[in-house]
Amino acid sequence: MAKILILGCGRQSYGAAGDLLRFGSAVGITSLTLADHDPHAAQRLHDYLGAGMTARWASPYPHHKTGTPPSSTPPQIQWTQCDAGADSTQLAQLMEQADVVVNGLPYAFAVHITRAAIAARCHLVDFGGDTDQVLQQLALCGDADRAGITVVPDCGMGPGITNITVGHAFEILDQVDSVCTWDGGLPLHPTPPFFYHQMFATETLINEYTGMTTQVRDGEWVQIAPMSEIETIDLPRLGRLEATHGMGMLSTLPWTYRGRIQHLENKFVRYPGHFTLMRALRDLGLMAPRGRPVGELGGDAGVGSVPGPERVGISAACLVGTPPAQVTLHGKAVLAADIGVALLESWLAPPARARDCSVIWTVARGTKDGQPVCTEHFIYDESDPVTGLTSMQRTTGFTAAIVAQMVLSGQISRRGVYPTELIVPKLPFFAELARRGVDCSIP
Secondary structure, three states: OEEEEEEOOOHHHHHHHHHHHHHHHHHOEEEEEEEEOOHHHHHHHHHHHOHHHHHHHHOOOOOOOOOOOOOOOOOEEEEEEOOOOOOHHHHHHHHHOOOEEEEOOOHHHHHHHHHHHHHHOOEEEEOOOOHHHHHHHHOOHHHHHHHOOEEEOOOEOOOEHHHHHHHHHHHHOOEEEEEEEEEEEEEOOOOOOOOOOOOOOHHHHHHHHHOOEEEEEOOEEEEEOOOOOOEEEEEOOOEEEEEEOOOOOOOOHHHHOOOOOOEEEEEEEEOOOHHHHHHHHHHOOOOOOOOOOHHHOOOOOOEEEOOOHHHOOOOOOOOOOOOOOEEEEOOEEEEHHHHHHHHHHHHOOOOOOOOEEEEEEEEEEEEEOOEEEEEEEEEEEEOEOOOOEOHHHHHHHHHHHHHHHHHHHOOOOOOEEOOHHHHOOHHHHHHHHHHOOOEEEOO
């Protein structure tokens, strides 16, 4: 009998919780506890998983491929209020009762929750998304090993599925020379002027558009400014898109494969015209992440050298001039970034019943048995009108849930803190995604 604790009941946790409800009993999950500092958020997720949704989760997904039956006896669901940042006693009590914790809190909590998992001796998976935080988590590998637990950060779409596709390419090829990945979440029916709907936290979105990214060129680490080197690409099912650099997309990959690859890069995709507007907002100072000065945002500086792993995500001032970090509005001082957050949340809010899709394309070139080989991974998914989950909730939440179930089943047995590209068994993972209706074209 296994108990799961989900910390944070935001959007992506819906996909993880629903998946654990549907498939959990197969790996012995009998209890699913939902915790959030906002009791209304925890109760909403509980209600979503309750009587009205149980029947939906018990039926096959509309594009389900295998007809795999759902869990015969779904786990019991309960919710509780818990402020993970303020109430360490309650957090410890909840984690000590759990076998696996799925961390859906903002990524600023990642290291704190990892230390708490080590103290409570419970396994941990999280959605990740911030390279600095993940590197600090990896530094706790020895402590986690001694505690007898497994911690897997970056269990999302990108980073997450993207890393697993790259890891698979390294397993297929004898020598990998270059890897390029493109990924993104997009509305199926885009509307002007942004041609984009926000499907995850605003803070995460802003960081992607403003933080530097670490990549590999000519065998050397480089830092590349966000929203630079925009290119046009054509992807199956989606047609013409634009792609550019964003913070944290490769996450741990440059560290994992340092010295083993000459070129490693990632770009995220949007419909044409989107990046022009977002660059303008950034340059006006309306997209500064909280806690980072406007003058530390990336601009068009392009590529710079990387001082070391501890400096990932921090860039030099690149803007032409520095817009004000604070303005006066109706006699009150207001942060320009706060205005930007409010505007973005209004402009990018998806309309009711909006549908989205997720795409990942990974191209690796190298050699196998002395011959040049190119491998391609193509992952595609769409939102599910039956469960009400967006594709972003599916690809992010399902990834965390699958990894949690692999830990419980023993498919992942190594103890410590490891990135997805090293610890997740690749073909079984892709099989589980396909089992949930995600289209996976795998070499």
